Amino acid sequence: MGYSISQLARVLGLPYQGDGERDVTRVSSWQDADCLSVVFKDADSREPLPPCALRAACIIAPQSLVPSGCTAIFSERPKLDFARAARILAPPPAGSGATHSTASISPGAVIEHEVDIGPYVTVGAAKIGRGSVLHAGVVVGDGCVVGEKCLLHPHVVLYPGVQLGDRVVLHAGVIAGSDGFGYVFDGEVQVKFPQVGNVAIEDDVEIGANTTIDRGSLGTTRIGAGTKIDNLVQIAHNVEIGRGVVIAAQTGISGSTIIGDYAVIGGQVGFGDHARVEKGAVIGSKAGVLPGKIVRGGEVYWGIPVRPLQEFKRLNALFGRLPQMKEQIDGLKETVQRLEAELEKLRDPK
Amino acid sequence: MGYSISQLARVLGLPYQGDGERDVTRVSSWQDADCLSVVFKDADSREPLPPCALRAACIIAPQSLVPSGCTAIFSERPKLDFARAARILAPPPAGSGATHSTASISPGAVIEHEVDIGPYVTVGAAKIGRGSVLHAGVVVGDGCVVGEKCLLHPHVVLYPGVQLGDRVVLHAGVIAGSDGFGYVFDGEVQVKFPQVGNVAIEDDVEIGANTTIDRGSLGTTRIGAGTKIDNLVQIAHNVEIGRGVVIAAQTGISGSTIIGDYAVIGGQVGFGDHARVEKGAVIGSKAGVLPGKIVRGGEVYWGIPVRPLQEFKRLNALFGRLPQMKEQIDGLKETVQRLEAELEKLRDPK
Amino acid sequence: MGYSISQLARVLGLPYQGDGERDVTRVSSWQDADCLSVVFKDADSREPLPPCALRAACIIAPQSLVPSGCTAIFSERPKLDFARAARILAPPPAGSGATHSTASISPGAVIEHEVDIGPYVTVGAAKIGRGSVLHAGVVVGDGCVVGEKCLLHPHVVLYPGVQLGDRVVLHAGVIAGSDGFGYVFDGEVQVKFPQVGNVAIEDDVEIGANTTIDRGSLGTTRIGAGTKIDNLVQIAHNVEIGRGVVIAAQTGISGSTIIGDYAVIGGQVGFGDHARVEKGAVIGSKAGVLPGKIVRGGEVYWGIPVRPLQEFKRLNALFGRLPQMKEQIDGLKETVQRLEAELEKLRDPK
Secondary structure, X not given: OOEEHHHHHHHHOOOEEOOOOOEEOEEOOOOOOOOOEEEEOOOOOOOOOOOOOOOOOEEEEOHHHOOOOOOEEEOOOHHHHHHHHHHHHOOOOOOOOOEOOOOEEOOOOEEOXXXXXXXOOEEOOOEEOOOOEEOOOOEEOOOOEEOOOOEEOOOXXXXXXXXXXXXXXXXOOOEEEEOOOOEEEOOOOEEEOOXXXXXXXXXXXXXXXXXXXXXXXXXXXXXXXXXXXXXXXXXXXXXXXXXXXXXXXXXXXXXXXXXXXXXXXXXXXXXXXXXXXXXXXXEOOXXXXXXXXXXXXOOEEEOOOOEEHHHHHHXXXXXXXXXXXXXXXXXXXXXXXXHHHHHHHHHOOO | OOEEHHHHHHHHOOOEEOOOOOXXXXXXXXXXXXXXXXXXXXXXXXXXXXXXXXXXXXXXXXXXXXXOOOOEEEOOOHHXXXXXXXXXXXXXXXXXXXXXXXXXXXXXXXXXXXXXXXXXXXXXXOXXXXXXXXXXXOEEXXXXXXXOOOEEOOOOEEOOOXXXXXXXXXXXXXXXXXXXXXXXXXXXXXXXXXXXXEEEEOOOOEEOOOOEEEOOOXXXXXXXXXXXXXXXXXXXXXXXXXXXXXXXXXXXXXXXXEEOOOOEEOOOOEEOOOOEEOOOOEEOOOOEEOOOOEEOOOOEXXXXXXXXXXXXXXXXXXXXXXXXXXXXXXXXXXXXXXXXXHHHHHHOOO | OOEEHHHHHHHHOOOEEOXXXXXXXXXXXXXXXXXXXXEEOOOOOOOOOOOOOOOOOEEEEOHHHOOOOOOEEEOOOHHHHHHHHHHHHOOOOOOOOOEOOOOEEOOOOEEOOOOEEOOOOEEOOOEEOOOOEEOOOOEEXXXXXXXXXXXXXXXXXXXXXXXXXXXXXXXXXXEEEEOOOOEEEOOOXXXXXXXXXXXXXXXXXXXXXXXXXXXXXXXEEEEOOOOEEOOOOEEOOOOEEOOOOEEOOOOEEOOOOEEOOOOEEOOOOEEOOOOEEOOOOEEOOOOEEOOOOEEOOOOEEEOOOOEEHHHHHHHHHHHHOHHHHHHHHHHHHHHHHHHXXXXXXXXXXX
């Protein structure tokens, strides 16, 4: 499968210069490029453009950065258009209707057309939408709904009742619908609070390897459309994540916390329960959000507990200057003692 | 399966008012309640009780919060009794004796009655106790002992020799018995220290999805009865966790650390090796406990490294006031310089 | 399988005393030792040596710590030589050529001699080197290369194209080759940046349970020979880890970060992207390394963000003394005000 450069430029809706008839089949880094590769030059990269004689068939870059004579597609957002080109040259895989002979599928399952089911897959009385792909060892519990063109990598586990929208990508080892972590101490033992709610993951969500998403205790744990979640993230029961949110690896979100649309969350962040992050807030890696805390939108936060970035930076700088502050205090103490003595002498010259 | 309200009240040992003949089959949130639902009103919740005309069949609440005419079971600990009601209405699943045709069971395995074994389960020369359920893809190594009525969710892996008590629940992706992380550097390479110990998980332990528990290097990694552990937690070799402990998600416990009975550990906490947490200590989320540190019981700790909560709060408040402290120091310096000059003038008026 | 003590001493290249004809079959802790056990006494352990009448067949210890009459192998590095003895008595398992009947192996796969393949293993058009062992549920994608004598524990997933050297050990649930976490926001949605690179794991690497290693976006994520990685670690796309590195549990390394040879990284450490850790640097648990930061070699670092340990200790001590600093400032303010008033009186005695 390939495109000529002129075709690719047309699909991207961008102008090009040079040899439009060249075929391209893949995107590459500069190092790995060959005569079938598309590469890109980031608008704000400071590295000089390597000589056009390099091996790539075509570069995506701002026109101002492209020497004449070089075959290129012009873009003011080259990284974005390179990502779009990658999707055009290699669209996400879709099923073709193949079910591996070893798969175990409940008679109650409803499998639509063009679904691929790999070896050792278990599907309960669930519905699998058209064009979805279930890789080796995937487990889909009773009552689950998997939308169209979903991609479930090996060993994904959906507990009963989990709902996926369309084009959801779950990487290997993702677990959705496990019991939330709720107990009531009766004075002797921890009595399990019911974990009988659900998980709903909307369209175009992508979730990284070994991430865990608990079902709601009584309601629903929800992940909004277009949200992207990295590896080893923990989403607790009844969390509600909005649309277009980005959450980096190893972040943990406690029960009933709400993350607003388009928030951007770094890695290893921790959220207490019942916190609320407003739309568009940005939270730096390793930050800690206290239970019940409201994080205002449109700002950047940092630290444990979180503070606005400017405040955090000031405090952190002062933290680094504690030795000097201590010295200044000690110096002041000495001077003040001396002044006191001198004043005493002045007042009472004997 | 259902109970009438009068039956449920009797099993709970609680008084009720209203229509005792109504059937209830499940617990619900207020939002999802229907005419077969039990709901609850927390004693300290500030939300007003919704009108009793609401759809639930029965509310569990303190008598003082229940309007007359409303069918209710009276409880001074409604959240606890709601949890108890949930267990009565939906007891934990137990096996019925079904083994899936695809399971791979060693001739040396001893499988007791009423054990359910799902698709693609591998059982080595191990013992599986009566009424236990092994879901799809579970792996039980040679020499393992699984007690009675255990519930192993999909893809749980027990390395050889792991011991589970009765009623242990392991959520999907839990791995117990993996090698501990121990090496001795010989000046050129890291030589693996032997990891030939064991893992013992006692009765009524529940462990969350994708949590990992390493075997002892030479001794045993032990998790005491009734302890509850959340998702993505790391328990290193030779850790000893007491009874009734609660550990939230993404916490990591280094080798040979001891956690006393009924300790409560937040999420993303880190413990250095050979630390010791005394009975009943409470450690806040994201805290860090240094290697070898002893954390006293009956108190709440916070911070990296951990400090008693009151101390932590005071320090954190002062941290936030560093800019003011700096200003005060600068102001003092100015004033003192002025005083010095004035004193000089007084002493030597020329 | 066993060795006489004299044989074991000869293979270790160490002197011994006592009954060289005794057989030993395993290493043990003191508590678990029996008449076939080798135990060790650490050179710097302060515990007294238990009476030699104890059950062990042989102790590995410095000669100065061994009473005469006790059967012992003398070592100045007893922990290291005990680890070496463990490997001699129980060499890593190697395959014998057994393939389980339930395994699913692509016709395009190349399986060398003495490879063991367990139940429900899926092997694509990949190459598996001589003597390797693939436990239950392992998934090896198309184009993968697994070297010789590798050990893949249950449910390891290698996405297509992942390369393993020889003697690589991957614990249960390890996922290598999952997509990196890269998106470009087009103003409305997060467009996936291509994740078409690779993963290369070199000889003698060991990786802990449920750790995730993303493929390079365009290049390669690389883990150098002899590196040891603990459980639940996240290695992002295009990370490069050197040789002989040690990384403890739950650490996360963001995209394109470089970790130099022989670095030692604690648990729950977080690295921003494009950071660089120089050869031999030591980074304490829970530390945070900012994006782009260079961490110099040959030193110990601590804190968020990381600082040299000595500086961190000083700052942390001063942080704990903030209340005293505040008191001193308040005291100084009072004194200075009094001095001001007294000075005023002196200057203007009316």
